[in-house]
Amino acid sequence: MSDQLKADKITSDLLRSIRLNKSFLVWMGFLGTALLICGYAYFLQLRDGLVVTGLRDYVSWGMYISNFVFFVATSLIGMLISAVLGLTGIKWAAPLARIAEIIALAFAAIAGLVIIMDMGRPDRLLNVIIHGRIQSPIVWDITVVTVYIIMSTLFLYIPLIPDLKICYDKLDKLPPFARNIYKLLSLNWTGSGEQANLIKQTTRVIAIFIIPVAFAIHTVTSWLFANTSRVGWDSTIFGPYFVTGAFVAGTAAVIIAMYFFRKNYKLQDYITDFHFDKMGQLLVLVSLVYLYFNLNEYMVPGYKMKKFDAMHLNSLFVGAHALLFWSVQILGLVLPIILLIFKPMRKPLPMLFIGTAVLIGAWFKRYIIVVPTMEHPYLPIQNVPLNFKVYSPTLTEISITILPFILVLIIITVLAKVIPIIPVHETIEQHEENN
């Protein structure tokens, strides 16, 4: 009896957010307006070409490619939380799995768009496929990003099937068409043992398979850099360096999302201080691993200071990029690790600030990886105007860089509006098991 009551409460708590309310409309209105403004900037770029950006002959990869790397990086968190923690039987991560999956899907899906935004002639996109060379990491990247998007969609969808049925059953106030969509997507779910087994099995298969795919997507992204001989990119540890960096960015993104979902959807009973504490510990762990890779990446060439490396490293350590470099390393990595070691810092509000600092740091870290190297080619730069040598992004370019963030927020907001962000079926099962 009390179990049934409890299950009903869980269901109504977790489905409460699925309705149109004023704050949702205001938030979407804000995102829509921002989208229009940034969309206009992109229209300018389509009309006039990449000359509206600060990109020139030498720095041809600027904010856009930094953004792309950041988006791919953040999308890896789905794999870490849902697959790695899920498979190793870490129970506390279960309620966060869907948030992580939504973030993963949104960032991965938009990452592909970010690449197109970097193209001066996106109408020639098809040529990449028609004339693509299988030897080119770009072709591998397009392949693995596509695979990862499909896998992430299924990874989000398959465990969701029982919840979709619950949505269909319980949300009887919704218009019929919306309920029918839930019904169709719930694939005749009846909760029979056979179906439950199938879901369990397929979820497990995806969870296993998505790990190498996620590693591949970010390793291949790192190879876009490391497979050249440019200073700062010519590194054998770029794969793991990028993957661990991705975990840092993704964990921070999940922490921020947790905070807002918990507050706005009143999920204090489901996303508890305990979860924040655990996520804080996870962030310390992945940050330490990333710090270790940073040490290797900068200390080893910094010790040798080979001629061309020295030019690049000096600009990072003491030169034009020093302020950004040290801010990113200290405020975005070292300081968060130190703070998060203390338990009071792993409470929701401090975690929100630390997570934000880490996420901003993670974005600028990609900028630090992409731009300074482009400013230091092997061949001498001669007879070019100053803006060819020193990259400074334009306002239009910054607006276009913000555009994908708005799209990601829209996807996350809409998904979190139509599906329960905490797995209902699993939470009830968990509760029954505990009793």
Next chain:
Amino acid sequence: MFRKNTNLKVTITLVFTVLVSLQAFSQNNWNVPADKKAKNSYIKFDATSAGQGEALYNKNCASCHGNPGKGNSMKTLNPIPPDLSSAKSQELTDGELFYILTTGRGVMPSFKSVLSEDERWKVISYLRSFNKGYTQVLSKFDPNKSKLVKLDLSYDAATNKVTVKAVANEKSGVVVLKDAEISLFATRYFGRLQIEKSIRPDATGLAVFNFPKDLPGDKKGTVELVVKVTDENYGEIELQKNLQIGVPTDKPSLRADRAIWNVVTKAPLWIIFLYSLGVLVFALVLAYLVFSLSKIWKSGNNNQK
């Protein structure tokens, strides 16, 4: 002690300044011989020759000297290459400009074997087009005289020597070009490779060059030889001749075999294998997942019945 030190510093600074200005002075002073200075062009400086000169200038000169009047020469060089449309540069005579362009010095390269005499004059024609007050003095030299010159090139396999004969068939009889400068080149992928140094012919008009034994030719060993003769009276004359005197070389094209840099149809097999394997595994997993979803659907259907 302190005072002494200051004196030393002043002395060093002074000496250094003098040295730098001396160096700058010597660099600006080309010491062009009087006869070369008085030399004039046999090509008329008009819109046509200036236009042809502009193309040559942009290809050979602009990278250092910048565009005339734009002040965009390469400032990192010492001395800084002057703007050739400037008043200071335009003070030079045609002969001086021609001499500088031909011989070069220090950072300024010689264009003797890069541009023909005609081409060098056309570049100067282009530079003069920026000078409104300039009036040309045409040389009395008749470029048609070069047609009288007969060049001959032969190879002696036993001694490995290339012999060039340079004579002019004047109405008064055969004249040996004994004051001419004769250069031998082999054509390579990028420009001409000079064989030995430029020499003057002997009294019979013969110039002999030792040909290297290891110069690669094409598949059959053919090498394209170019003889260039420069003579005060007859101008510049060139002769091209293909001889089978090089080492036969048959290197496969870099695009012949499978390689990372080749087109997709010639991609390395291991890349094709690994890529296809990855795509295949994904396709299988995807097929399995779709099949499982259909089983969930069917199972639910059966239960409902």
